Amino acid sequence: MTVWKTSARNFFAHKGRMALSAVAVLLSVAFVCGTLVFTDTMNTTFDKLFAATSADVTVSPRTAQGADEMPQNGRPVSLPAAAVERARKADGVKTAEGAVTSMSVTVVDSHDKNMGSSTGAPTIAGNWTQNDLRSMEITSGHAPRGPTEVMVDADTADKHHLKIGDELRTIAVTGDIRAKISGIASFKVTNPGAAVVYLDTATAQAKLLGKPGVFTHISVTAEPGVSDTQLKKNVATALGDSAAYKLQTQQEAADANKDSMGSFLDVMKYAMLGFAGIAFLVGIFLIVNTFSMLVAQRTREIGLMRAIGSSRRQVNRSVLVEALFLGSVGSVLGVGAGIGVAVGLMKLMNSMGMNLSTEDLTIAWTTPVLGLALGVIVTVVAAYVPARRAGKISPMAALRDAGTPADGRAGRVRAVIGLALTAAGAAALYTATQADKASDGSLFLGVGVVFTLIGFIVIGPLLAGFVVRALSTVVLRMFGPVGRMAERNALRNPRRTGATGAALMIGLALVACLSVVGSSMVASATEELDRSVGVDFIVQPSGNPPQPIVPQAAKALEAVPGIEHITHYKSVSAELTAPDGAVEDEGVVAADPTYRDDLRRETVSGNLADAYGKDAMSVGDAYATRHKVEVGDRITVAFRDGGTAKLKVAAITSDDTNVDKGAMYTNITTAEKYVPADKMPKNMLMFAEAQDGKEKEAYAALKDALAAYPQYTVQNQADFKQDLKDQIGQLLNIVYGLLALAIIVAVLGVVNTLALSVVERTREIGLMRAIGLSRRQLRRMIRLESVVIALFGALLGLGLGMGWGTAAQKLLALEGLGVLEIPWPTILTVFVGSAFVGLFAALVPAFRAGRMNVLNAIATE
Numbered sequence: 001m002t003v004w005k006t007s008a009r010n011f012f013a014h015k016g017r018m019a020l021s022a023v024a025v026l027l028s029v030a031f032v033c034g035t036l037v038f039t040d041t042m043n044t045t046f047d048k049l050f051a052a053t054s055a056d057v058t059v060s061p062r063t064a065q066g067a068d069e070m071p072q073n074g075r076p077v078s079l080p081a082a083a084v085e086r087a088r089k090a091d092g093v094k095t096a097e098g099a100v101t102s103m104s105v106t107v108v109d110s111h112d113k114n115m116g117s118s119t120g121a122p123t124i125a126g127n128w129t130q131n132d133l134r135s136m137e138i139t140s141g142h143a144p145r146g147p148t149e150v151m152v153d154a155d156t157a158d159k160h161h162l163k164i165g166d167e168l169r170t171i172a173v174t175g176d177i178r179a180k181i182s183g184i185a186s187f188k189v190t191n192p193g194a195a196v197v198y199l200d201t202a203t204a205q206a207k208l209l210g211k212p213g214v215f216t217h218i219s220v221t222a223e224p225g226v227s228d229t230q231l232k233k234n235v236a237t238a239l240g241d242s243a244a245y246k247l248q249t250q251q252e253a254a255d256a257n258k259d260s261m262g263s264f265l266d267v268m269k270y271a272m273l274g275f276a277g278i279a280f281l282v283g284i285f286l287i288v289n290t291f292s293m294l295v296a297q298r299t300r301e302i303g304l305m306r307a308i309g310s311s312r313r314q315v316n317r318s319v320l321v322e323a324l325f326l327g328s329v330g331s332v333l334g335v336g337a338g339i340g341v342a343v344g345l346m347k348l349m350n351s352m353g354m355n356l357s358t359e360d361l362t363i364a365w366t367t368p369v370l371g372l373a374l375g376v377i378v379t380v381v382a383a384y385v386p387a388r389r390a391g392k393i394s395p396m397a398a399l400r401d402a403g404t405p406a407d408g409r410a411g412r413v414r415a416v417i418g419l420a421l422t423a424a425g426a427a428a429l430y431t432a433t434q435a436d437k438a439s440d441g442s443l444f445l446g447v448g449v450v451f452t453l454i455g456f457i458v459i460g461p462l463l464a465g466f467v468v469r470a471l472s473t474v475v476l477r478m479f480g481p482v483g484r485m486a487e488r489n490a491l492r493n494p495r496r497t498g499a500t501g502a503a504l505m506i507g508l509a510l511v512a513c514l515s516v517v518g519s520s521m522v523a524s525a526t527e528e529l530d531r532s533v534g535v536d537f538i539v540q541p542s543g544n545p546p547q548p549i550v551p552q553a554a555k556a557l558e559a560v561p562g563i564e565h566i567t568h569y570k571s572v573s574a575e576l577t578a579p580d581g582a583v584e585d586e587g588v589v590a591a592d593p594t595y596r597d598d599l600r601r602e603t604v605s606g607n608l609a610d611a612y613g614k615d616a617m618s619v620g621d622a623y624a625t626r627h628k629v630e631v632g633d634r635i636t637v638a639f640r641d642g643g644t645a646k647l648k649v650a651a652i653t654s655d656d657t658n659v660d661k662g663a664m665y666t667n668i669t670t671a672e673k674y675v676p677a678d679k680m681p682k683n684m685l686m687f688a689e690a691q692d693g694k695e696k697e698a699y700a701a702l703k704d705a706l707a708a709y710p711q712y713t714v715q716n717q718a719d720f721k722q723d724l725k726d727q728i729g730q731l732l733n734i735v736y737g738l739l740a741l742a743i744i745v746a747v748l749g750v751v752n753t754l755a756l757s758v759v760e761r762t763r764e765i766g767l768m769r770a771i772g773l774s775r776r777q778l779r780r781m782i783r784l785e786s787v788v789i790a791l792f793g794a795l796l797g798l799g800l801g802m803g804w805g806t807a808a809q810k811l812l813a814l815e816g817l818g819v820l821e822i823p824w825p826t827i828l829t830v831f832v833g834s835a836f837v838g839l840f841a842a843l844v845p846a847f848r849a850g851r852m853n854v855l856n857a858i859a860t861e
Contacts, residue, residue, distance in 0.1 A: 018326050020752040021290045024283040024745045025330025025375045026337060031276040031741055033338025033371040038345045039269040040362040043258075048189045048360065050254040052135035055219035057232050058253050059087060059239065062246045074104040074173030074548045074682045078214035083239060087218050090238035092226035098215030100204040101126040104547055106171040106711040107152075107197050114543075114710040115152075115160050115168065119354045121193035122545060125170055127204040131219035132185075140164060141183030144200045149182035151198040155191050155355055157184050170197060170207070171709065173550050173682060177207050193354040210678065275738040278506060280374070282742045284382040285503035286749035287326075289496060291319060291386035293756040316387045323383030324376060331375025335368045418459025425451030429803065433810035441811045449804050456505065456800055460498025465491060467792050475791065475835075476784055482777050485768075486784035489757070490792075497789055500753045503746040504793030504837075505800065507739050508830060512801025513808065515823045518732045520809040522725050524817035525658065529717060532659050535567070535598035536695055537702055538720055539686040542713045548682030553712060556705040557686060562694040563702075567592045567687040570680070572671050576664075577636035578627035588617060588637065588664045590671035590681075598687045599659060606631040606651035608665070615673075617666040618651040642675035658816040746793070747841050754786055754845035765849055766858035779846040783839055786846075790838030794831050802827070 061077045081098060088096040105125040107115040116123040128143040128151060136153070141164045144151050150168055157163070162181060170177040177199065185198070205212050222231040228249035239245050248256065295302070302315055310318075339361075346356040428448035435441025456463070468490050476483035490497050539557060541547050558566050570590045577583050593612040601608060604621045611618035617637070619629055629635070631649055638644045647666060655661050672680060690698035695716075702714045715723060758765065765778065773781075802822060809820045 018290065018322075020748045020755070021283075021287050021379075022326055022330040022333070024279075024286045024748050025327060025379055026334040027741060027745060028276060028279045028283050028378075029331045029334025029371045029375040030337035030341050031279060032273060032374060033335050033367050034341025034345065035269060035272040035276060036367045036370070037339055037342035037361070037363055039265050040364055040367070041342065041346065041356065041360050042192075042265055044360045044362040045190045045192055045356060047254065047258060049135070049187075049192065050257040051250065052189045053131075054248075054250045054253040054257075055131050055134075056222045056228050056250050057220040057235055058248050058250075059083065059218035059220065059235065060216065060246050060248075062244055073679055074550065075210050075678075076102050076104065076208070076216045078209050078216055079218070079245070081213045081215065083245070084215065084218050086238050086240070087220055087235050090220075090231075090234040092223050092231050092234050093220055094223045095130065095219075095221045096235075097129050097131065097219055098201075099127060099129050099131065099217050099219050100201065100208055101216050102172070102204075102208040103545060104173060105197075105208070106543065106547055106709070107195060108169050108171065108708075108710060109160065109162070110167050110169075112169075112708050112710060113160070115156055115162075116195045116543060116711075117193045117354070119193050119349070119352055121195070121354065123195045123197075123543075125172070125197050125199065125204070125208060126216075127201040128198040129219060131221075132198075135188055136185040137188060138183050139186045141181070144179070144182050144198055144203075146200055147177070147203045148179050149200065150177075150179035151183040151185055152181055153191065153194075153196040154184050154186040155193075156195040156197075157181075168197065170199070171550060171552075171711070172207050173548065174207050174210050175552065177203065179203075190357045190360055191355050272738065275741060278510070278739070279742045279745050280378050282503045282506055282745045282749070284378060285499045286745060286752055287323070287379055287382035288386060289499050289749060289753050290756065291323065291383045292389070292496065292499075293753070293760060295319065295386050295389055312392070319387035320380055320383055323380045323387070326383075327376035327379030328372070330379065331372045334375055335371045338367075338371060339363065414458055415462045418455050418457075418462065420455075421451050422455030422459060425449070425453075425455050429807040432807050435811065435814070438811045438814045441814070445804075445807055445811060448807060452800060452803070453506070453509070456796055457498075457502045460502045460505075460796075461494035462498075463796065464494040464497040464501065464792060467795060468497065468788055471788050471791050471795070476788060479780065479784060482781045483784055486781045486788065489761075489781070489785045490788050496753060496757075497792065500749055500789050501793030501796060503749040504743070504790060504834070505797035507742040507746055508794050508797030508834070509801035509804065510739055510742075511736060511830060512798045512827060513804040514732055514735055514801075515826045516802055516805025516821070517808050517812070518728045519821040519823040519826075520805070520812065520819055521817055522728055523819040523821040524812070525724050526721050527819050528658050528816070529721060532600050532657060533598070533717060533720075534600050535687040536690045536716060537688040537699065538715050539688065539702070539706070539712055540715075541684070541711055543711045546684070547711050548684055549686055549712060550682065550709070553706060553709045554683060554686065556709070557688065557702065560688070560698065560701045560705050562691050562698040564689040564691045565592075565594045567594045567598050567689075568668055568683050569595065569685040569687065570668065570671065570682070571684050572675065572681055573640040575638040575640075577638070578623075578629055579633050579635070580627050582627050584623075586623070586662075586664060588666050588671070589660065590666055590668045592668060594689070595665070595687065598689070601660070602654040602656070604652040604654050606649070608651045608653065610650035611665050612667040613650060614667075615645060615647055615670060616650040617647040617664055617670075618653050619649055619664050620655045620662045621652050622655045622662060623664070624649075624652045637674075639671070639675050641679040645670070645674045656816065661816065743837075747837055750786055750789060750838065750841035751844065753789070754782060754842055755848070758782065758845050758849045762852065763858060765852055766854050769852070769854045770858060775850040779850045782846040782849055783842040786842035787835050787838035790834045790841065791831070794834035798827055798831060 059079070061079050084096055084098040087093065102125050103122045105123055107123055107125070109115060138151070139154060141151070150170070152162060152168065164181050164184065166181050168179060168181060170179070179199070199207070202212065205214060209216070220231065220235055222228065228251070232247050232249050236247055305315060342361070343358060346358065349356055425448045428444045428451060432441040432444035432448055435444065468487065472483070472487040476487050479486070539549065541549065554568070568591065571587060572590050573587050575583060576586045593609070596608045596612065606618070608618060610616055617635065619635070623629065629649055629652070631652060633649045634646045635649060636644060637647050647670070688698070688702060699714070699716055706712050706714055769778065806820060809817070
């Protein structure tokens, strides 16, 4: 009980000094809990949606693609209306109705503006059925009654200011459907962002599936008292052909949809938790520094406690109990803040077009428990070393001035360990750069990153002596005596400076590493495009999922004047059997012969032009090597939904590329010979070459031709490169935003170190003020000390990160990304920005130091 009382008194006596450490714990726990609450809420939202939209039993074609796949020909796989009648006659069936659903559509308004989601959620078109009443209700107007009427969901109507009577155009592969809004239906559960339009059944069949009397699935409802499992068995018996149909109960359908969405949510959750872990790691340095300095400042106090009978164990436990209080307070506040973070993330997603309701806010009991456990355990573990150091203070310390105990021998041991770890990490990174396969080198890269990071952390105090002196020569010496005093203060306790700088080093090392990797990827892809792509313009889908290029859009492109040629590009699913008997589901690219000019592919043997001849094809050199294929051999190609062909290998192309790597080419006419027209895939890409001197006119004309089809984009090579750069830049910005949490915690560490350092040096500051140091000079000294510590951490972090990034790029080079580019503007901006971070961190400690009363400071013990 005495230990608890003493710890509580000490904790509340130094609560101001503990505050920043508590904030670091709070932020880290809040990020963990916020991530868990947010992803759990997303799961709840989708679970409710999938459960509400699934019938008691759903019957679909066995060959249908998954929910996240787009049919290659733009038409979903269908089943006959006769199957609906057979299902309706099964025992225990109350109702059975055919339904039509397609995501191969784009919906635009009268101004050709896309009505789809901007967050990647699909646009769904179908017929209105009784099963839709499970999740929807018509709140205005009525369901479509003919080909000129369409109904839209209320969220889409609100977002795009649609009302009854407005005209919408639904773009499908069979043609455009122009209809006026006859009704608006609202979701009974939260709609995460999909745009939904309903057509009458006949129109949906004709325009979405291409023929009457077919459906994409059957929704079966059970009679009262009949279980879904029993209903599934009865319907299966009634249908008869088990190979043709896939049957799912409501729970099975919901689980299947949940699994397809769950993988995305898991990636997002674990990525965010990874950044929270980095913030926790940085927070450990802050907590270690805080307790180390508090123990140093209370050396005499602890010595007196030992003198009056306190044991080492009691002193040790006293410090750990203070850490327990700190972790508990920070964690409890962090759990509450985490719920606020989750709500904030939901609001952010809503502002971007996704609909998430706070009514679905899900807080599992494990979330606060995990947050509290993490916060407390991390804090106590971080305080363990300072607690052991406190326990070693002898009673004789009560007779000495307070200060940090000497640790010369420990420092030497630490330096040896740090150098060994750094050397081992550097060796692992070098080994990674010498790997022949990226998969083999990735393990060494990971080991090298971990070992060099730990090594730099351990060796930090040794590096501080050299690096701070070097930085001081450039940055501090120009400020005269004040600058030299700031240098000495930073060097006074190398361990403290090393730990403070290491906190900032971790975040900036990751920033530098990702910057190098991102810049190298952009530079490599740009070089690849310059070398390989010879065509002027590329047309590709921009939506998610990508919609194949509909025939009417392809015809519009073919009618554009000033075009030398248009190339059609189709990806055809097929099973290939090599001469050695090996079977692989590789697929082939069916393109016009002009594609060999649009994409410059290096040929290992044979002539690529011959691959576009009758019943001919090309293969990649990796496939050829794997199966010992040579020019002149024949490969058996079994086209999905088509016939089987024996195609002659006319060329072997090099796979030393990132564009169409491993692709096997054949002429479109060859593919059309074996695949029925209604099963033939639509273009996933198209290419256009302008006539000489007409590039600008052709570019504008192509854009005008596709103005009515906003789901596709026309890009010249400059656009394509910029788009690639923007995509990588957006991804890096998201990562930098998540790393900002770790950097904020590191800044708190600098603030806390300076604040406690000012308290530790109270008498010294008073004496300096007494002999003539002005308040302005004092504040400047503390600011300069903060700047040099921040620059020390930045220099280590940026150097370490560039080393990691360079090693990672060497592995990427094995995958074709062979250009190493160091983003010097970014690196220099971060380095200079670190100086401003140091200035900002010193504002409050410098202000408090300047306000000290000189006499009171001198009298401080």
